[in-house]
Each structure stands twice: as structure tokens, then as C-alpha cells.
Amino acid sequence: MVKNIQAIRGMNDILPDTSRYWVEIERVLRQITLQYGYQEIRLPLLEFTQLFARTIGEATDIVEKEMYTFLDRNGDSLTLRPEGTAGCIRAGIEHGLFYNKVQRLFYCGPMFRHERPQKGRYRQFHQFGVEAYGLAGPDIDAEMMLLAMRFWQELKIDHKVELQINTLGDADSRAKYREHLVKYFNDNQDMLDEDCKRRLLSNPLRILDSKNPALQDLIKSAPKIFDYLDSKAHAHFDGLCKILDQVKLPYVINPRLVRGLDYYCLTVFEWVTTDIGAQNTVCAGGHYDGLVAQMGGKATPAIGFALGLERLLLLVAENLTLPVLDTIYLVLLGDRAVTVGMGLAEKIRKNNNVGVIVNCGGGDLSAQLKRANKSEANMAAILGDAELDSEEILLKYLREDKPQQRIKIENIENFFITK
RNA sequence: GUGAGCGUAGCUCAAUAGGUAGAGCCCCGGAUUGUGAUUCCGGUUGUCGUGGGUUCGAUUCCCAUCGCUCACCCCA
Numbered sequence: 001m002v003k004n005i006q007a008i009r010g011m012n013d014i015l016p017d018t019s020r021y022w023v024e025i026e027r028v029l030r031q032i033t034l035q036y037g038y039q040e041i042r043l044p045l046l047e048f049t050q051l052f053a054r055t056i057g058e059a060t061d062i063v064e065k066e067m068y069t070f071l072d073r074n075g076d077s078l079t080l081r082p083e084g085t086a087g088c089i090r091a092g093i094e095h096g097l098f099y100n101k102v103q104r105l106f107y108c109g110p111m112f113r114h115e116r117p118q119k120g121r122y123r124q125f126h127q128f129g130v131e132a133y134g135l136a137g138p139d140i141d142a143e144m145m146l147l148a149m150r151f152w153q154e155l156k157i158d159h160k161v162e163l164q165i166n167t168l169g170d171a172d173s174r175a176k177y178r179e180h181l182v183k184y185f186n187d188n189q190d191m192l193d194e195d196c197k198r199r200l201l202s203n204p205l206r207i208l209d210s211k212n213p214a215l216q217d218l219i220k221s222a223p224k225i226f227d228y229l230d231s232k233a234h235a236h237f238d239g240l241c242k243i244l245d246q247v248k249l250p251y252v253i254n255p256r257l258v259r260g261l262d263y264y265c266l267t268v269f270e271w272v273t274t275d276i277g278a279q280n281t282v283c284a285g286g287h288y289d290g291l292v293a294q295m296g297g298k299a300t301p302a303i304g305f306a307l308g309l310e311r312l313l314l315l316v317a318e319n320l321t322l323p324v325l326d327t328i329y330l331v332l333l334g335d336r337a338v339t340v341g342m343g344l345a346e347k348i349r350k351n352n353n354v355g356v357i358v359n360c361g362g363g364d365l366s367a368q369l370k371r372a373n374k375s376e377a378n379m380a381a382i383l384g385d386a387e388l389d390s391e392e393i394l395l396k397y398l399r400e401d402k403p404q405q406r407i408k409i410e411n412i413e414n415f416f417i418t419k
Numbered sequence: 420g421u422g423a424g425c426g427u428a429g430c431u432c433a434a435u436a437g438g439u440a441g442a443g444c445c446c447c448g449g450a451u452u453g454u455g456a457u458u459c460c461g462g463u464u465g466u467c468g469u470g471g472g473u474u475c476g477a478u479u480c481c482c483a484u485c486g487c488u489c490a491c492c493c494c495a
Contacts, residue, residue, distance in 0.1 A: 062493080111495080115494075118490065118491095121495085259494095260493070277489080277490090279495080281494070306495055307495065308495030309495085311495065364453075365454055368454095368455090369456090370456085373455040382454080394454090396454070396455080398456075
């Protein structure tokens with residue numbers, strides 16, 4: 001007996017009853033993003049491993065232990081993309097998209113990280129990402145946040161999410177800050193837990209992010225990035241706050257907000273929620289001004305964010321209304337009706353904005369009407385020998401209390417046009 | 420990688436202080452041989468996650484293993 005093959009852990013099938021929510025959410029996100037002048041870019045799922053290792057940061061968990069990496073037949077090391085920005089910049093440089101030009105881009109698709117799955121976190125997950133190149137901000141920073149806010153409003157979850165912002169300063173001030181932070185935590189090392197001792201070596205800023213209640217006081221009195229910002233970084237952050245105040249986009253300054261990936265600088269931000277379990281970040285991003293140059297392109301300021309579609313779906317599902325397509329279930333009785341009906345269905349679909357489900361597999365009237373009722377069709381059109389003889393078709397309403405109608409077959413071809 | 424909880428019908432779940440299992444939903448047929456959704460009647464549902472141990476006998480007890488879920492870590 002052969003054991004059934006199952007899906008890989010953390011890689012989910014999206015079945016028909018859920019896929020329609022995905023389609024609708026993606027439609028809304030695309031439509032809004034296009035409205036802001038962003039264009040879609042579609043990128044490979046596979047890249048050379050080096051691309052991610054260099055950009056995301058050698059010491060991050062993503063690169064150290066979460067990448068799906070394997071050898072190609074010719075010995076090249078390839079990796080399934082764990083995030084979208086690296087590939088986007090690679091493509092931008094490769095095709096000269098950033099050369100003396102502003103680019104507003106977005107992407108949507110699966111990402112892969114080899115983590116232990118839990119609610120809102122899977123090994124194949126989906127991100128919708130928005131990126132802008134060639135703009136230094138802070139105006140573009142505000143645009144990003146307004147754009148995201150439009151998502152939440154359109155999806156009716158704006159009351160469930162909170163915008164948190166912070167600044168990491170430029171490379172110099174960040175390095176200086178990091179030095180003082182390391183010193184501070186080194187001096188208090190006996191108070192740190194194991195995780196934080198590890199972070200002290202790998203990514204000290206992340207200690208600020210610790211959930212350990214015992215460390216909260218220590219973190220509270222740690223050095224603040226704001227005291228190490230140079231005037232330019234200060235002006236950038238103040239400028240952003242001023243715009244956000246002006247457009248009345250609510251936000252919280254969270255000095256402990258640190259992004260996990262190495263490439264972030266200046267403004268960083270997160271949209272968080274308390275509604276979906278432990279994975280409470282729905283959407284996050286920031287500046288990565290050094291990344292294009294680091295990857296061999298001309299120095300180009302850049303900012304972007306990504307939102308996790310699985311997490312968004314958890315927030316959205318119950319209050320999302322799906323668009324409905326009026327649908328006719330075509331009941332066909334007898335061989336003559338089947339032959340005529342197939343062609344008739346084609347004409348109705350072509351001339352009207354309606355769905356037509358043709359009954360396949362025969363069955364008597366009762367059985368076919370049962371199927372019609374179980375489908376989400378709002379009416380059944382009945383065609384049998386009697387109708388063919390009189391050149392009429394019966395139209396029966398399944399969801400409304402309206403009498404059945406007889407309509408000339410030639411008229412049914414355009415009958416639904418106005419609906 | 421660490422920890423906890425859970426695996427019984429397609430789905431949601433019962434049950435047996437060890438004697439090879441039920442209910443609802445779903446699906447199919449009939450009452451109604453050309454009128455659905457309501458109602459009534461009937462029918463199919465299973466290597467009780469897998470392997471081993473104890474036992475006359477294990478879905479039940481023990482061990483192992485796999486899977487799922489949630490949390491830690493980390494991140495969207």
C-alpha cells in the first residue's frame with residue numbers, strides 16, 4: 001500500500017472557497033496601487049543564492065537558516081526568494097530602470113522561508129510589495145503610508161491596524177548608536193536572557209524588540225536613536241511627521257521599532273494589529289537607500305513595504321463582500337436540447353455580462369433543478385423538447401419570488417444585457 | 420531549532436474505566452415518470468494517523484514514529 005503524498009509542511013493549498021477572497025483582495029490592492037501611479041513588476045521565484053545572502057544580511061535568521069537553497073544541475077546555488085526587494089533591485093539594475101529615473105513599482109506573489117509554521121506564518125507565503133526608487137523622501141515616505149492606509153480603508157479594517165514609525169538614522173548615525181547600545185547592554189549583560197545575549201552579537205538593535213517582560217525596564221532606559229541622529233536624519237523624520245500630521249494620518253512613534261533586515265535605514269514603519277495571534281505585523285517597510293549602490297547600481301534612494309496576504313486575509317475575511325456575477329443555470333432535457341443549448345449558452349455569455357452554467361451529465365428536470373439550486377445561479381433556464389417546438393425557453397427565478405417566464409429563444413440571447 | 424496540545428467517515432464531532440464504532444452536515448435515490456430550495460422515507464460512507472509492545476482480544480493502556488495546531492525564536 002502506497003502512502004498518500006501530502007503537501008509540503010507550511011505550503012498550503014488555497015481551495016475554491018478561499019481563493020475567491022484572495023482574488024478580491026488582490027484586485028483591491030492592485031487597483032489602489034495603480035491609482036497612485038505604481039506599475040506591476042513580475043519577477044522570478046528563483047535567484048542566485050548570493051543575491052539574498054548579500055542584501056538581506058549574512059547574520060539574519062533568513063539567510064542563516066530559513067532559505068530554501070539547492071544546487072542547480074550545473075552546480076549553481078539557487079534560492080527560492082525569501083522576500084521581494086532583492087530581486088526587484090536586481091531586475092532594476094539589470095534593465096536600467098533606475099537610471100536617472102523615478103520608478104514606482106509593485107509586485108505580488110509567493111515567498112519562501114523555512115520556518116516552523118504557525119498562525120499567520122507559513123513556509124510558502126504571499127506578499128504584496130510596493131517600492132519607489134529615486135526619491136529621497138520624506139514626501140515619498142508619507143505617500144507609502146497613505147497608500148497603505150487606503151488599503152485598510154477599502155478593505156474596512158482601518159480600525160484594526162495601527163501605524164508605528166521610527167527612524168534608524170543614516171549609516172553613520174546608526175553605527176554610532178549601535179556602538180553605544182552594545183556598550184549599554186554589555187554593561188548590563190547579567191540581566192539579559194539567552195536570546196538577547198545572542199542578539200547582542202548578531203543584531204543588537206533587535207534587543208529593543210524583545211517580548212521578555214523582565215527586560216522591559218532595561219530596554220526602556222537604553223540609549224535612544226534620536227540622540228544620535230545627525231541633522232539631516234532629524235529633518236527627514238520631522239518632515240515625515242509634519243506631513244502625517246497635516247494629512248491627519250494617525251501614527252505612533254515607536255523608538256523600539258527595528259526591522260529585521262540589514263538594509264533598512266532612516267524611516268521604518270509597521271502596521272500592527274492585535275487581532276490575528278502572535279504574528280501581529282501585517283505590513284512593514286522602510287528606506288533602503290544604500291542597497292542599489294551596494295548591488296552595483298548607481299546610488300539611488302529607495303523605500304518600500306510589503307504586506308503579508310495570509311495575515312491580511314485573517315483580518316479581512318469576515319467583512320469582505322465579494323462581487324457577484326449574475327448566473328443562469330441552463331437546464332437541458334433531451335439530446336436535441338443539449339445540442340442547441342451548448343450553442344445558445346455561448347451566445348448568452350458573449351452578449352451579456354452574466355455567467356452561464358450548462359447542465360452536463362443529463363438528469364431529469366428535478367435533478368437538474370436541484371443542481372441549479374445548489375450552484376449559486378440566480379435563475380434556471382429550462383430547455384426541452386416542448387420549448388424547442390414552440391421556440392421558447394422557460395426562465396425560472398431561484399432566489400426571488402417572481403413568476404416563471406416564457407421567452408423566445410432568439411430573445412434570450414440578449415435578455416440579460418441591461419442587468 | 421525549542422515547548423505544549425491534538426490525530427475516529429469528504430467536513431464538524433461523539434463513544435467504549437480494553438469485546439473491531441456512531442450522530443449531524445454533505446452526497447445519491449425515491450415520495451413528485453417536466454419544476455429547485457422546505458418536509459418525509461431510504462442508501463453509501465471508516466486499514467479509529469502509522470509501526471511495535473502488553474493482552475485471549477487494543478480505536479481505548481504503554482512505547483516509538485509521522486502529521487496537524489498554537490506558542491517561543493524570527494519575520495510580512
